[in-house]
Amino acid sequence: MIEVEHLTKKYGDLVAVRDLSFKVDKGMIWGLLGPNAAGKTTTMRILTGYLPATEGKATVCGFDVFDQPNEVKRIIGYLPETVPLYPEMTVSDYLDFVAAIKKVPSARRKKAFDLAVETSGLEKVRKRLIKNISRGYKQRVGIAQALIHNPDVLILDEPTIGLDPAQIIEIRQLIKSLKGERTIILSTHILAEVTQTCDGVVIINEGKLMASGSLEELSASIRKKEGVTIRLRRAGDEAASILREIPGVEKVSRQNGEFAVEWSQGKDLREAIAKLAVEKDWGLLEMRPVAMNIEDLYLRVVSGGIET
Amino acid sequence: MKNIWYVAKKEIKTYFTSPIAYVVIAVFLVLVGFFFYSAIWWFNSQSIQMSQNPYYYQQANINQMVYAPLFHNMSIILLLVIPLLTMRLFSEEKKIGTDELLYTSPISVGQIILGKYLAALVVLASMLLLTGLLSVFTFAFGNPELPQILNGYLGLFLMGAAFIGVGIFFSSLTENQIVSAVLTFGALLLFWILNWASYSASGMWKGVLDYLSFFQHFDDLTRGILDTSDLVYYLSFAFFGLFLTHSVLQSRRWR
Numbered sequence: 161m162i163e164v165e166h167l168t169k170k171y172g173d174l175v176a177v178r179d180l181s182f183k184v185d186k187g188m189i190w191g192l193l194g195p196n197a198a199g200k201t202t203t204m205r206i207l208t209g210y211l212p213a214t215e216g217k218a219t220v221c222g223f224d225v226f227d228q229p230n231e232v233k234r235i236i237g238y239l240p241e242t243v244p245l246y247p248e249m250t251v252s253d254y255l256d257f258v259a260a261i262k263k264v265p266s267a268r269r270k271k272a273f274d275l276a277v278e279t280s281g282l283e284k285v286r287k288r289l290i291k292n293i294s295r296g297y298k299q300r301v302g303i304a305q306a307l308i309h310n311p312d313v314l315i316l317d318e319p320t321i322g323l324d325p326a327q328i329i330e331i332r333q334l335i336k337s338l339k340g341e342r343t344i345i346l347s348t349h350i351l352a353e354v355t356q357t358c359d360g361v362v363i364i365n366e367g368k369l370m371a372s373g374s375l376e377e378l379s380a381s382i383r384k385k386e387g388v389t390i391r392l393r394r395a396g397d398e399a400a401s402i403l404r405e406i407p408g409v410e411k412v413s414r415q416n417g418e419f420a421v422e423w424s425q426g427k428d429l430r431e432a433i434a435k436l437a438v439e440k441d442w443g444l445l446e447m448r449p450v451a452m453n454i455e456d457l458y459l460r461v462v463s464g465g466i467e468t
Numbered sequence: 469m470k471n472i473w474y475v476a477k478k479e480i481k482t483y484f485t486s487p488i489a490y491v492v493i494a495v496f497l498v499l500v501g502f503f504f505y506s507a508i509w510w511f512n513s514q515s516i517q518m519s520q521n522p523y524y525y526q527q528a529n530i531n532q533m534v535y536a537p538l539f540h541n542m543s544i545i546l547l548l549v550i551p552l553l554t555m556r557l558f559s560e561e562k563k564i565g566t567d568e569l570l571y572t573s574p575i576s577v578g579q580i581i582l583g584k585y586l587a588a589l590v591v592l593a594s595m596l597l598l599t600g601l602l603s604v605f606t607f608a609f610g611n612p613e614l615p616q617i618l619n620g621y622l623g624l625f626l627m628g629a630a631f632i633g634v635g636i637f638f639s640s641l642t643e644n645q646i647v648s649a650v651l652t653f654g655a656l657l658l659f660w661i662l663n664w665a666s667y668s669a670s671g672m673w674k675g676v677l678d679y680l681s682f683f684q685h686f687d688d689l690t691r692g693i694l695d696t697s698d699l700v701y702y703l704s705f706a707f708f709g710l711f712l713t714h715s716v717l718q719s720r721r722w723r
Contacts, residue, residue, distance in 0.1 A: 208572040212721055233574040244569035246478075248485045260474040261573040305569070 167216035191354035199367035200347035237306035247291035262309035387422035393443025475583025551652035554635025616692035623689025626702035633709025
């Protein structure tokens with residue numbers, strides 16, 4: 161449905177997206193997860209035809225976003241990070257205008273309008289000026305404009321940013337209810353958003369792909385590994401290489417004075433590590449198991465502590 | 469074609485829901501009214517003097533003595549107010565992020581530009597039409613020649629159309645409306661006074677400078693002369709402005 165192949169975007173010397181590839185299947189909700197300035201918005205702008213990629217290719221429903229922009233624009237509904245609203249228009253005037261420029265045939269426009277208003281829960285504010293409605297309603301108007309031409313693909317850039325907790329829950333439910341026929345990509349820097357609304361995730365940082373896959377796939381690959389974090393009173397850099405020599409240890413990394421030791425599932429090396437620490441007189445202060453879940457994965461990706 | 473109209477309709481609505489159009493039109497009308505009043509007052513006193521002498525009395529001509537200077541004054545006011553009409557057209561879209569909606573919709577950049585251009589032309593036309601009320605008095609109490617007046621209005625409209633072309637171009641360059649208005653005003657004024665430089669120039673340069681000046685072409689039109697070269701000048705000026713705007717906006721799509 162959506163395929164991104166070796167996408168690169170440079171702004172002068174600054175590389176915003178670097179050789180990014182991923183694929184999203186029809187009818188899925190995928191999250192584009194990454195810290196601020198990871199390249200999420202740039203990726204979405206390329207997919208929607210707002211910006212051209214410097215290199216690489218992206219297709220939506222088989223249409224190339226660079227060579228066939230008009231076909232792509234017809235099937236994409238896009239909510240940019242700053243909701244594109246005209247403050248001096250009423251909600252209904254605005255949605256009429258969007259329906260017109262999104263080429264909704266005039267015969268169907270009334271119906272499309274009613275559906276978008278109903279789905280996004282805008283009944284109460286349709287006659288009001290956009291500048292006078294609340295932040296939450298503005299976000300809803302943004303979602304309504306993305307939906308009005310009944311697009312096959314929805315691209316939502318940080319749909320819940322700046323909302324209060326109740327509004328966040330409402331918007332997440334709204335997004336989930338849109339699933340089915342549509343393929344949805346949403347970007348966020350909040351992990352909970354992905355685990356609660358998405359089927360899969362693409363994690364990026366500094367424009368690079370860190371991990372991607374469905375949530376099940378990712379948790380399964382994480383579960384294959386086990387490990388501990390140990391804190392030692394007296395240990396230098398050489399400790400890492402000594403730890404690495406324990407049979408079965410796959411990876412040792414040092415972070416903030418602590419050592420993370422990882423091994424494959426099914427073994428238990430805790431005893432061996434403790435014994436070694438005593439033999440070497442390192443002063444073992446603490447040993448705790450690493451709970452490997454998506455949250456850890458994301459944190460480590462973001463802090464740069466993982467290679468994939 | 470429909471797409472152009474959709475964009476134009478939205479722009480016209482914005483002009484008239486925000487105070488911009490009302491303020492610009494009101495200021496324009498007040499100033500024009502003042503100039504009209506002083507021209508009529510002057511014409512009146514001249515006519516009384518001229519009536520002493522039957523020969524001179526024949527020469528008294530309301531078109532030459534009221535309308536020609538009035539059209540010149542109106543053109544100067546247009547120079548001042550058009551930048552205020554065009555400054556927001558693209559600058560504001562960029563600033564509030566709505567350009568992202570326009571450029572991710574299945575309409576072309578050309579259609580967006582023409583829609584906005586059309587909307588500004590509608591405001592210009594309504595501004596000029598409203599000044600038509602002044603002529604009710606001249607026709608009621610005098611006998612001006614209608615074709616000559618219409619010719620002057622055509623000149624004003626074409627000149628305004630060229631101004632708007634320049635204004636749209638500068639609006640596409642920046643997201644700051646003030647910058648856009650100042651650049652437009654500066655460029656228009658420069659083209660207006662270009663013929664001053666032609667006084668000291670000679671040969672080909674004199675011809676070039678004269679041709680490029682707004683003023684030179686407008687003068688004919690106020691005197692009731694409809695010359696196709698003047699029409700071509702204004703239309704090509706507007707077209708050039710829109711063409712540059714298109715290039716600026718399209719450059720966003722360059723790899």
